[in-house]
Amino acid sequence: MKSLFYLWTAVALALLGYGFYQGMYVAPTEATMGPVQRIFYWHVPLNIVGEITPYVNMIASIAFLALRRKNIAAALKADAIALASAEVTVLFVGLGLLSGILWGKPAWGIWWTFDARTTTFLLLWLLYVSYLLVRRYSSGMQAYTIAAVLSIFAGVDVPIVFMSIRWWRTQHPSPVLTGEGSMAPAMWVAMGWNAAAWLMWAVALMWARYAILRREQKRNQAEALRAMEA
């Protein structure tokens, strides 16, 4: 298992390097925006990953709530997955927002605007920051349960935010992958490599955090057991 992790991480790092090369040197310079458009090769993959990990978090949280009475060992595993994916969400969505801000100034002339996608991602980030804070300021099974409940609240909240801001105002370019925008084939290649690289890197991070969290759980359980026996 451990050697598989190192292999996975090595491949992810190599892909990140190759993706950087593709995005910086191989992909053609965009006609209207110029070199600044290259941020897109990091911005979009980061946000794609940041959209997947909250689902992992929510599914693991629901699994925790369902299992916590019947199978505590499985529930603890689910909670470790939930926390690991929440941390990766905060990291990736945070970087995605930052890269968007850096791109916004030259492309839109403003650093930030409250449009549907930017607001939804900002809120996703804030919700998961408060998720991590709740976990930080509570302990034991209590922390796991209230964090799981909060994760469900966040999962319900994000689509509502997206829809309501969309009715309010929208400035973000329409989705380039599924919408009407089109990209040169070489841009697709750079995009694809970077998306694969960041996805693998996110899995590597979650994997490492999961292993650490499981050890912490086991240590805490052993300590509790020792305290009871003493």
Place this chain on the structure above:
Amino acid sequence: MKYVRTVWLHLSKDLRLEWRSRDAIIAMLSFTLLIAVVFALAFDPTGQPTTARAVSGGLLWMGLLFAATTALNGSWDRERRNQVLDAQRMTPAAPSALFLGKAIANFLFVAAVEVILGPVFFLFFNLHVLGDAKWLAAILPLGTWALVVNGTFLAVLSLRTRNRAMMLPMVLFPVAIPALLAMVQATTAVLTGEFEPQLWIRVLFGYDVIFTTISILLFEAVLNAE
């Protein structure tokens, strides 16, 4: 029927406690009044009536949100004294009845504050409604319920954390943002008369239904978390 009776028992208990102490309402009233005064001084509504009309909807809801946050933490404190909450957990009564009773009680407290301070807001900000005022009768209760239902739920959640005075706004504000946007937009629509509030009332209604449902479903898990 038994469920409704349990809700009523919890509600009447909270109302009686509040009637005897009047802690929550007095705290919220003075807090919202102060916010209205501070905002009115900061934005000079008499000099700029158009700006005042455009921002006062937002300011009113901000004030109520802050005031409700201070009161909501206190509403669960009553249940902590003498381990009442542990007793509640042991009763065979439905846990969500406790939640609903308290949420309705908190709703009535915040609504009472609105009834008293709404006119004060109009007075300080020199407002006169340019849109259709009858919509306010839908916006105010729906918006208040949106704040209170989530606030009551997340307050019992933050009850279980250290540093809970800070925790409630940390979790409530992000979750409440779509509702806040909807109520501010709807109120601004009515005050300025520039656009129609119906879409935002629908958003608010949908938000209320969704979050009331999941709060009732998940309350048992939070109450028995350990």
